[in-house]
Amino acid sequence: MNIQIKTRTEKDLLGYKEIPADYYFGIQTYRAVENFNLSQSKLSHFPLFIKALALVKLACAESNFKLNKLPENKYNAIKYACDQLTQGAFHEQFPIDMIQGGAGTSTNMNANEVIANIGLEYLQQTKGDYQYLHPNNDVNMSQSTNDVYPTSIKLGLLFALDQFNTPFTNLIQSFRAKSEEFSDILKMGRTQLQDAVPMTLGQEFAAFATTLQNDLNKINQIMPEALSVVNLGGTAIGTGINTEVEYREQAISALSRITQKNISSSPDLIEATSDMGDFVLLSSLLKRTATKLSKIANDLRLLSSGPRTGFNEIHLEARQPGSSIMPGKVNPVIPEAVNLASYQVIANDLAITLAAEAGQLQLNAMEPLIAFKLFESIELLSKAMQMFQTKCIENIQANPAHCQALVENSIGIITALNPYLGYETTTRIAKQANETGTSVLTLIKAENLLSDEVLLDAMSIQNMVHPKQSV
Template identity: 75%
Template sequence: MNAEIQTRTEKDLLGLREVPNQFYFGIQTLRAIENFNLSSNKINQYPNLIKSLAMVKHACAEANHTLGKLSDLKFNAIKYSCDQLIQGFYHEQFPIDLIQGGAGTSTNMNANEVIANIALEHLGHKKGEYNFLHPNNDVNMSQSTNDVYPTAIRLGLLFSLDDLNTPFENLIASLRRKGDEFAHILKMGRTQLQDAVPMTLGQEFNAFASTLEKDLIKIREIAPQTLNYMNLGGTAIGTGINTEQKYTQLAIDALATISQKDIKSAPDLIEATSDMGDFVLLSGLLKRTATKLSKIANDLRLLSSGPRTGINEINLEPRQPGSSIMPGKVNPVIPEAMNLVCFQIIANDLAVTLSAEAGQLQLNAMEPLIAFKLFESIELLGNALVMFQTKCIDTVTANEQHCKALVDNSIGIVTALNPYLGYETTTRIAKTANESGLSVLSLIKSENLLSDDQLSEILAVDNMVQPKAEMV
């Protein structure tokens, strides 16, 4: 250590270390910083995780205080520290990489040390004077990393999913507005990149909204059913060693009150300590949403392709010049960025799956990666939803006349004539149109197969984009 830096001496299992006095974390956090310099993703980048750790520590302290195991003085000091973290203070004191060995022990000890040192200063003592209030004996009383860490992860994910609601809802609403705005615009639907049958551009955008609504509903249903069940009180492996019988329910009740979440104790604490199935389910739902969003982004890129030689049914607002060599080129950068985010979320799901599978016996040591990837996926998804809505969907416009011209010149409208002319006749008309370059309508009229009034009725927008009340 630099001689000019004021330090304090702390001790752990491996020996003595000098810890700079400016830090509220202690020796075990210092070792973790040195050991896990793996990525740029630190605990302090995920405030919901830190707040949740503080809520768990507060709840455990309250349970121990109720049971007479923690004095009024120590409980109030720990509560003060936790409140500070919940309010967003001292988060910079959580500098450990989210990717860490030890099944989250470093994260738990980081919280214990920071809470202890904030409390010590609040009580008028110096950082590191643990004889007055100890990170393990007091802050971590009746706890293990193996119940604190997963409980904090679950709670933090619930808060993060809450943050996802507004951007999700706003994107769906934006798509619905475009569905209404484009409701009168007839266009060709396509299957396998080939002309199919007519639809409206509004129907296309409403379908985008509907598929995302299903995912939002599913996430809102599944998340509380899985994440609300905590293994707090299970301590090391779920047996509850070093706790009293009333402790678990007291801690769970306190956590429910502090977090304002419907927190419950898992029915089997041993199972809940070792099994990561709930996280796999949540990750799968996020992957499902990402898959849908990527498909929507792909569709928008296709529909806006051109502008002269592509489909060009819609216009995406130009966001930036698209080429260093091709003047005038503008790329669909927002849908492309959405694709990239979705690919990362899909990749994160694989990391979660492999980590969950790698658990052994009574614990899953890979849980830090599960936490990292789930928090990252939710954050990426939330940011991407805002970007997609405000920089793409809100400002998309339609090329109405071009959509109509494509329909009028398409062979696909022959399908609407099939009930009136029969499959063989319409097939012949379609083939002739394709080979000659003539329109279906001109061929129908030249052969006097249907009158103008009949064609107008059959090819009316409402009759082509929804079932008829009755076929005449």
């Protein structure tokens, strides 16, 4: 049995198309869906980006209304539609692929069409009857994709970074809690995978917290200001064609007020329309964090390796069986997954860098890839950090006896005796210990090189893991 789907006819530059009557998007979005099916990541997957688009459209409509360019009934309809999108409604009406040709025009028109059709229903008109509220003439008034799209990306990224702070901070706090829990567990530090000098397990975990805190501080110090400078009002190439003199200032003011962000206008809109520098900067900071996060995951995999034949200084909670053939094997799957997410963020940085470099003259047509990969990187890192915290870090247990045994059997502790015995003597003792398998302490006692009192002082945790308090 054939089921008849109700449609409406829409037209554009290329001709006519039948659009399902219940769709809130229109012909230009429909063409984009037909043309771009590349990443399987749709605009609807990034609600903060849709929210940003709606808020930018609302600010522009308010400015046009105040300048008597947009009638009150149309402004109210646009405001209603934008409020609906901001609250999370109608997001399924954004089906276009994040990777798209046209420098973001498809995304901008998707927003214009959805806002227009929601607004038409508000005005008690039929979807597609654009004489009452037009996607281009009304919703896109005084705008171009080339100023709306990058402004929306920046605003959406500001929202995403606000959310990013929570899993980032929680992970840092989890490492700090473990550093306190492990503060009195002595272990060997290692350089180049070889025994170095003693430290505490708490110091090792505190360093993880510190290096991540440094990155969070950098992101919070640099990016809110950088992303708050936008090219809204520049329209096509930054000259502000088709806008009123007061439009840009009023639109920026409205956007600042409704977003509660300190949005400002770029001093050079032509430069700002083509430049991708702020996006490259954010990507590089995210890559830096991903690199550190992956290094930490690698360290935890090493420290928990074995358990019988590896370092076995810490124990990671078993999350799932590790082999289809080896009974009893458990793998460090959570740190491994953190590695994989980090590698994707690092790869995204390269894609963003290439896309930023590929812009020509007054516009960068590769901006959709930049937007896609930045939102993806923040989301990946957020999820990886939350997983890392709750499914790994919080449940790490130490093996203090094994850590202590490794310290006592290590040649590395000879470094602590340099101030007492001198480099030549300690080198001789270290070589002898290495050749015979005898512990350093046993050899020193056998030769009566130091008294028990001095040896006890030199080997104290306080003096081995901090600047010496007594000699």
